[in-house]
Amino acid sequence: MSINPIVTPIHAQSLSFNHVDSAEVLVAQYGAPLMVLDCDVVRQQYRALQQALPNVDLHYALKPLPHPAVVSALLAEGAYFDLATNGEVDLVNSVGVPSDRTIQTHPIKRVSDIQYALEYGCCVFVVDNINEIDKFVAFKDDVELLVRVSFPNADVLADLSKKFGCKPEHAVALINHAHNLGIRVKGLSFHVGSQTRSGDKYATAISRCADIIEQVTEAGLPALNTLDIGGGFPVQYTADVLPINIFCAPIRDALAQLPDTVRVIAEPGRFIVAPAVTNIASVMGQAERNGKTWYYLDDGIYGSFSGLMFDEAKYQTTSVKQSDELFPAVLAGPTCDSIDVISENIMLPKLNNGDLIVSTMMGAYCSCTATDFNFFKRAEMVVVNEHAFSESAVSA
Missing domain, CATH: 2.40.37.10 (Lyase, Ornithine Decarboxylase; Chain A, domain 1)
Known part of the structure; x- marks a missing residue:
């Protein structure tokens, strides 16, 4: 790149x-x-989603259009960034994105990828299995993890839960495994799929994650304070796609039920660009x-x-x-x-x-x-x- x-x-x-x-x-x-x-359109899309999801920190996912002009425009808007590869680390670093405005969300990483992100200063990572958690033992004093939960979605352009995410009933066990290794798990993440047709899919996943957050506390584990609701917000390729404010209405309702202590983030990509x-x-x-x-x-x-x-x-x-x-x-x-x-x-x-x-x-x-x-x-x-x-x- x-x-x-x-x-x-x-x-x-x-x-x-x-x-x-x-x-x-x-x-x-x-x-x-x-x-x-057109960077003006990038700004308009970012602002539209920000208005539809107030109090959600938007992390632009670089994957659909990893271009310096997009990163610069969004950084000036106050955006955060979702990284998945070393090349994406290089891109945001070259534009001057502060590392504390980034997370590394690829559920499967090489140890060298973890080291590369940490050298830049990105210290929040996503995992979805024991093998991946074990890779962080050597970095336990420097990292915080999000456990990705799978919510399969057939009514979507691309069902990303097919490839990544643990079953909801396995999440607490993974968090406990990390805790026993001395690794801090700060929250959960999910992705209901790309070009999702209904905000109800997010609402269901948010509700289930709220249950997991409560189960973690009941198990005596450190409280979770972050929920990443992923991306997949639809753009109007066709006329039947809902306007984003209407689409996000059930998401807003579900987020209102979360404890005030939980920070909510999202990973929009396609919608922005x-x-x-x-x-x-x-x-x-x-x-x-x-x-x-x-x-x-x-x-x-x-x-x-x-x-x-x-x-x-x-x-x-x-x-x-x-x-x-x-x-x-x-x-x-x-x-x-x-x-x-x-x-x-x-x-x-x-x-x-x-x-x-x-x-x-x-x-x-x-x-x-x-x-x-x-x-x-x-x-x-x-x-x-x-x-x-x-x-x-x-x-x-």
């Missing part, structure tokens, strides 16, 4: 990504394909096949649209060229692989080579999973509104 981006000033006030001239001006200056990151990035691709060529025009773009499944293969996200795609007359079309990527098809059923005006296609909602799990397959260069990241009320920047 590059943490020293090349920076070139451009002027944000002339850019609006729903406007024809915006895409054309950017492509004329920087070429295509592009991923345009998905709406903040717009993709601009250009038509490389075209062909007529089975009654449809195939438009071959300079970005595709192996590039910025990689999320279509595993993330099930719904990007919103249109052409810069507008017309009342639309025709059935296919959008394909540039590589020589037949799987590289973005959309097989889209209505578009007749396009020429060089015309631009714009796709929104592409901030999460797009640029971070793009590849250079077939030696097609991945889209350059252009950052706008990097500093509030100031200049923008472009970074590679």
Whole structure:
């Protein structure tokens, strides 16, 4: 991961990504394909979630978009950060994030990963099994742990409890094991899954964790004072997704039942960045096949649209060229692989080579999973509104 981006000033006030001239001006200056990151949208999303979850400390999960401009914008907003790898430690460190504003939440770590985070100053870690707890014996005077609890969720884009978390009935035993080793467990964590459809899933998990917190006290173990409710807050890829304030209503109700001594944190990722990035691709060529025009773009499944293969996200795609007359079309990527098809059923005006296609909602799990397959260069990241009320920047 590059943490020293090349920076070139451009002027944000002339850019609006729903406007024809915006895409054309950017492509004329920087070429295509592009991923345009708007830090003002990052700020808006953070503030919206903060308002929906008052008194919850939001730790941005770097995984969906580990970019220095995102980290800087959120740090200025007062955010905390959720780290899972050494590379993410390097990124926040390079931006100047104080280590006490971070936690390391990967449930499975190498001992060297623990050491690396501690050298930076991050001392709160997540575990979900005895093998993992035992790794902390050598660091028991320097660390605090959160025990991750599993709450399976079938009604979700990605059920993260399938891979991580202990059963609720096993949590107290794990906490007791850590206590016998002299390791401090400060709280619990959970993640009900990505792009969760209902806030009720969080409420159920919060209630169950409240029971565990009470059981820990009844067992004579040190009281737990932290609950990490994870991420998974949904963004509006489709119209049926609830507005975030309504979505969080049952979460707020459940949190109100917790003891006042419990600090609540969350790990939003997708919600913060998905709406903040717009993709601009250009038509490389075209062909007529089975009654449809195939438009071959300079970005595709192996590039910025990689999320279509595993993330099930719904990007919103249109052409810069507008017309009342639309025709059935296919959008394909540039590589020589037949799987590289973005959309097989889209209505578009007749396009020429060089015309631009714009796709929104592409901030999460797009640029971070793009590849250079077939030696097609991945889209350059252009950052706008990097500093509030100031200049923008472009970074590679």
